[in-house]
Amino acid sequence: MKIKEIKVFVCSPGRNFVTVKVITDSDIYGLGDATLNGREIAVATYLEEHLIPCLIGRNAHDIEDIWQYLYRGVYWRKGAVNMAAIAAIDMALWDIKGKAANMPVYQLLGGKSRRAVGLYAHANGDTIENTLDKTEELIDQGFKAIRLQCAVPGLNVTYGVLGDKADYFELQGNRPLPPEEEWSTQKYFNMVVDLFAQARARFGNNIHLLHDVHSRLMPIESARLGKLLEPYNLLFLEDASIAENQDSYKVIRQHTTTPLAIGETYNTIWDCKELIQNQLIDYIRVAATHAGGITALRRIADFASIHNVKTAPHGAPDLSPVCFAAHMHLNIWAPNFGIQEFVGFGNEHSARIFQHTLTLENGMVFLSDAPGLGIEFDEEAAKEYPYKRSYLPVSRLEDGTVWHW
Numbered sequence: 025m026k027i028k029e030i031k032v033f034v035c036s037p038g039r040n041f042v043t044v045k046v047i048t049d050s051d052i053y054g055l056g057d058a059t060l061n062g063r064e065i066a067v068a069t070y071l072e073e074h075l076i077p078c079l080i081g082r083n084a085h086d087i088e089d090i091w092q093y094l095y096r097g098v099y100w101r102k103g104a105v106n107m108a109a110i111a112a113i114d115m116a117l118w119d120i121k122g123k124a125a126n127m128p129v130y131q132l133l134g135g136k137s138r139r140a141v142g143l144y145a146h147a148n149g150d151t152i153e154n155t156l157d158k159t160e161e162l163i164d165q166g167f168k169a170i171r172l173q174c175a176v177p178g179l180n181v182t183y184g185v186l187g188d189k190a191d192y193f194e195l196q197g198n199r200p201l202p203p204e205e206e207w208s209t210q211k212y213f214n215m216v217v218d219l220f221a222q223a224r225a226r227f228g229n230n231i232h233l234l235h236d237v238h239s240r241l242m243p244i245e246s247a248r249l250g251k252l253l254e255p256y257n258l259l260f261l262e263d264a265s266i267a268e269n270q271d272s273y274k275v276i277r278q279h280t281t282t283p284l285a286i287g288e289t290y291n292t293i294w295d296c297k298e299l300i301q302n303q304l305i306d307y308i309r310v311a312a313t314h315a316g317g318i319t320a321l322r323r324i325a326d327f328a329s330i331h332n333v334k335t336a337p338h339g340a341p342d343l344s345p346v347c348f349a350a351h352m353h354l355n356i357w358a359p360n361f362g363i364q365e366f367v368g369f370g371n372e373h374s375a376r377i378f379q380h381t382l383t384l385e386n387g388m389v390f391l392s393d394a395p396g397l398g399i400e401f402d403e404e405a406a407k408e409y410p411y412k413r414s415y416l417p418v419s420r421l422e423d424g425t426v427w428h429w
């Protein structure tokens with residue numbers, strides 16, 4: 025079964041998605057996600073100019089060889105643009121193999137380890153009270169795990185808080201230049217401990233709570249936050265500090281038993297090898313789109329499992345429904361799966377383009393037995409939503425210093 029053609033689509037049903045369609049000479053095709061938020065055209069061009077010409081005529085069944093050819097075979101390794109492009113091809117080839125075998129991809133990985141995939145939803149608000157009201161709504165909808173983010177009084181915007189925007193598509197989809205946001209660790213600390221104290225007082229201990237620091241703290245500050253949050257028993261604290269220097273997590277780890285999660289920006293195992301091997305984290309959050317696809321994530325999951333680290337794939341709105349589908353197959357298989365981040369299945373426009381076969385029930389996702397990834401892409405509908413340049417924000421301390429966003 026030879027690769028006949030590969031198409032790349034950049035559409036914007038409220039925010040940008042890069043979708044790859046690999047078509048074979050037997051007319052089975054596969055879909056992959058190559059979305060890199062704020063850098064979409066770089067990945068699309070990289071695919072069109074550099075990868076696709078090398079793939080035409082190859083056997084679509086050779087997933088491993090094609091992955092190695094694109095990763096090891098190329099002198100310039102790693103990198104977000106490169107790995108997103110490799111990821112999309114890889115996902116599409118797994119989709120094709122599943123369709124050819126008439127089996128869902130999870131069967132090819134080894135079958136189901138669980139009935140369904142547990143999710144955590146997002147609650148956010150301008151005040152602690154609003155955030156907790158939102159949390160209550162999600163609990164009423166059946167979610168068992170919820171990530172709480174609340175506006176920090178005295179800062180112009182806070183990560184993870186919608187403000188006057190209706191949803192994440194509206195928040196992130198229309199920023200023709202990067203907006204600037206303020207950060208103050210002191211103001212944040214005053215709010216965040218109170219948020220979790222009030223959440224536990226209101227909801228008791230039968231619900232999982234999570235929080236994303238979004239890399240704003242220094243390691244010793246993360247250690248202090250982890251300690252202060254210990255009484256409120258978080259499922260995990262996400263992106264407490266940047267770990268470009270993986271050793272820096274030792275500082276956090278030696279001070280707190282709050283579980284730690286990281287990895288959504290990582291592109292390869294090499295970004296998290298020491299974190300996993302030294303058991304400095306509890307959840308690895310690499311995404312199929314940004315870390316080289318199903319082939320790479322399966323290896324990272326196995327490596328993590330022997331070090332007692334669970335998987336918790338990134339589930340932001342900037343990963344397309346194709347990536348979400350890929351994550352579902354990995355999650356239902358991985359023996360060390362932990363939890364999946366979930367922000368809904370998209371908006372009414374994205375639903376016209378991407379049709380999935382998943383069902384949401386009581387905070388869990390159930391997979392169908394559709395062959396491959398179980399996702400469809402409507403090319404004609406996608407054409408109605410052309411690409412619109414949009415950036416992520418940039419963060420500055422109150423004195424103007426550029427900080428981690």
Ligand code: EZ4
Pocket residue numbers: 061236238288338339340341342365416
């Ligand atoms: O800010 O994916 O856990 N989720 C997150 C995301 C990231 C975006 C950046 O593109 O941290 O919302």
Ligand code: CO
Pocket residue numbers: 236238262263288
């Ligand atoms: Co995050």
